[in-house]
Amino acid sequence: MPVLSDPELVEAQSAGSAQAESEASKASIKLGRAIVLTSGKGGVGKTTTTANLGTALAVRGARVVLIDADVGLRNLDIVLGLESRVRHHLLDVLEDQVDVDEALVADKHTDRLFLLAAAQAREKDDVVTSKMQALVSSLRERFDYVLIDSPAGIELGFKNAVAGADEAIVICTPEVAAVRDVDRVVGLLGNRFRPQLVINRLRPQLVRKGKMLSVEDVNGILRLPLLGVIADEPEIIVTTNRGEPLALRAQTATGAAYHAIAARIAGEDAPVPMPPVSKPGLLERFGSLLGGKRR
Amino acid sequence: MIEFLKRLFQKQGSSATAKERLRLVLMTDHLELAPEMIDSMKRDLVELISRYVEVDRERIDVTFERQDRTLAMLANIPILSVNRPNGNGAVTEAPNPAPAAAPAAESRPAGAPPVRKRKRRKKARSVRANLPSTA
Ligand SMILES: Nc1ncnc2c1ncn2[C@@H]1O[C@H](COP(=O)(O)OP(=O)(O)OP(=O)(O)O)[C@@H](O)[C@H]1O
Ligand SMILES: [Mg+2]
Numbered sequence: 001m002p003v004l005s006d007p008e009l010v011e012a013q014s015a016g017s018a019q020a021e022s023e024a025s026k027a028s029i030k031l032g033r034a035i036v037l038t039s040g041k042g043g044v045g046k047t048t049t050t051a052n053l054g055t056a057l058a059v060r061g062a063r064v065v066l067i068d069a070d071v072g073l074r075n076l077d078i079v080l081g082l083e084s085r086v087r088h089h090l091l092d093v094l095e096d097q098v099d100v101d102e103a104l105v106a107d108k109h110t111d112r113l114f115l116l117a118a119a120q121a122r123e124k125d126d127v128v129t130s131k132m133q134a135l136v137s138s139l140r141e142r143f144d145y146v147l148i149d150s151p152a153g154i155e156l157g158f159k160n161a162v163a164g165a166d167e168a169i170v171i172c173t174p175e176v177a178a179v180r181d182v183d184r185v186v187g188l189l190g191n192r193f194r195p196q197l198v199i200n201r202l203r204p205q206l207v208r209k210g211k212m213l214s215v216e217d218v219n220g221i222l223r224l225p226l227l228g229v230i231a232d233e234p235e236i237i238v239t240t241n242r243g244e245p246l247a248l249r250a251q252t253a254t255g256a257a258y259h260a261i262a263a264r265i266a267g268e269d270a271p272v273p274m275p276p277v278s279k280p281g282l283l284e285r286f287g288s289l290l291g292g293k294r295r
Numbered sequence: 296m297i298e299f300l301k302r303l304f305q306k307q308g309s310s311a312t313a314k315e316r317l318r319l320v321l322m323t324d325h326l327e328l329a330p331e332m333i334d335s336m337k338r339d340l341v342e343l344i345s346r347y348v349e350v351d352r353e354r355i356d357v358t359f360e361r362q363d364r365t366l367a368m369l370a371n372i373p374i375l376s377v378n379r380p381n382g383n384g385a386v387t388e389a390p391n392p393a394p395a396a397a398p399a400a401e402s403r404p405a406g407a408p409p410v411r412k413r414k415r416r417k418k419a420r421s422v423r424a425n426l427p428s429t430a
Contacts, residue, residue: 176317183321210308217314221321 032063034136034146035265036165036193040181042152044173045200048236049258050149051079052247053169056262058113059247062144065104067136068118069161070151071127077117080107081243091119094131100138109248114143124157136164145265154188168193169227173201174213179221186224197224198261201232204277215274228261230254231275326359333357340370349376 037046037053047070054066067090068076077083088103093116100116107113119126139146150161162168168189172182186195199215206212215229233254239246247258253276263270326333337357344350351373358369 176313176320179317180320180324183324207310210310213310213313213317217310217317221314221317 029141031137031140032142032144032146033167034140034148034165035167035169036069036148036150036162037169037171038150038158038161038185038189039152039171039178040154040185041173041178044171044178045230046152046171047075047079047149048240048245049169049171049198049200049230050147051076052245052258053262053265054113054145054147055080055107055110055245055247056250056258057145057147057265058107058110059250059259060262060266061112062266063112063142064145064147065114065116065139065143067116067139067146067148069127069132069148069157071118071122071124071157072120073151074118074120076149077105077115078243079240080115080245081109082107082115082117083243086115086117089117089119091122091126094128094135100135109244124151124155124160127157127160129160129163132160133164154185158185162189162193165193168195169198170195170224171198171200172218172222174199174203174207174215174218176213179213179218182222186222195224196227197222198227199229202229202275203232204275208277226272227264228257228272229274230257323359336368337370341372344372348374351375 037050039046047068050066054064058064066076066080068074069090070076071090074089077086082105085105085108087105088098090103092098093100093103103116104114105117107115136146136148146164148161148165151157170182170185170189172178182197189195197219199218202215203212207214215226219226231254233246235246235252235254245258246252246255247262249255250259253273257273257275260270260273264272337355340357341350341352341355354371354373356371358371359367
């Protein structure tokens with residue numbers, strides 16, 4: 001891992017010497033990467049993806065902090081199973097009520113993974129953009145990755161989530177409205193964020209039957225670097241119920257897909273695994289026996 | 296019975312429809328996002344055509360039409376005179392362009408009804424676009 005695997009720096013940090021840390025970062029240390037996960041459209045899987053990629057990156061050995069920037073609609077703590085541990089939140093930190101270290105919640109499943117929760121009883125517009133930028137830059141000195149879970153929309157909440165980031169991952173489901181919104185968001189982001197694409201909730205069976213936009217359909221239009229494809233996965237409901245991201249189970253196809261994305265984020269030239277098509281069901285085979293050509 | 300079963304299993308794929316709708320909606324979105332682009336396209340178009348014929352710059356009308364397969368740009372450019380405007384600088388690559396060299400603007404006597412220049416990709420049927428050329 002790039003930044004903090006350096007034993008000297010880790011030591012300097014655990015010694016709590018802020019002085020040494022900032023000197024180290026001035027001297028030679030490359031900053032961690034701040035990546036915003038966004039989509040325009042709501043409910044396409046930003047939060048789920050943030051939790052799983054954070055987990056996968058941390059499992060790989062990186063130091064990761066997740067910022068829930070969806071102020072007013074806090075979700076990320078739930079998906080990670082950390083809701084009972086949250087004491088302070090993003091706005092407490094931005095408004096200098098508490099030190100950031102007091103607000104960071106250590107993940108219970110994965111070492112090196114931390115959460116900065118959103119405020120639930122506040123509004124997105126309460127975030128001061130410049131403060132958010134400053135916070136993210138300070139976190140980049142201490143973490144390899146700062147993943148920012150953006151709220152839906154393209155208003156101030158989105159702008160604040162994006163403000164401190166230097167890269168973007170856009171999440172898109174294979175639906176007309178989601179693709180259109182991603183296209184809009186990418187237009188708003190411009191080139192600075194070098195947006196990369198994650199297609200979420202793909203159903204290979206439906207694609208094969210011509211009933212769902214395929215990866216090629218979606219990216220033939222968006223033309224973004226493809227970071228990964230995640231299946232529409234019933235297990236996600238279970239893992240969210242339990243607060244245990246599926247990326248903890250790297251042996252499952254979808255867990256592995258999150259790990260493949262993490263590997264690509266980390267710069268590995270890993271291939272993009274496609275969600276497997278399970279065997280055609282009985283009814284379906286009966287259908288093709290009757291000569292049903294599916295387009 | 297067999298027919299019924301066939302129909303049951305042979306449902307038309309809707310992804311093709313989705314893809315096509317998406318393509319069109321994005322084309323319109325992109326045009327909506329860039330009115331400056333439409334303006335400069337209009338300017339360039341007029342400039343190009345003015346190399347061959349004198350056009351009525353005041354009455355140029357550029358619109359977009361949503362077709363079922365694609366988006367068409369319709370340019371209505373009234374021609375005042377077929378004589379190449381002289382002394383207007385900008386000499387084209389071909390020093391003596393035959394009328395045929397002017398791609399779409401057919402030469403017509405002055406005062407004739409304006410040439411309707413139609414630019415389109417692929418085949419198309421007309422539906423009015425919600426996208427007037429921005430003045
Ligand atoms: N790959 C997937 N397979 C199945 N369900 C999924 C998948 N990804 C997300 N979901 C489900 O979709 C719903 C919305 O997901 P999520 O909250 O991550 O979206 P979001 O983009 O963060 O939403 P919002 O815009 O409200 O913040 C959740 O119920 C989640 O469990
Ligand atoms: Mg969310």
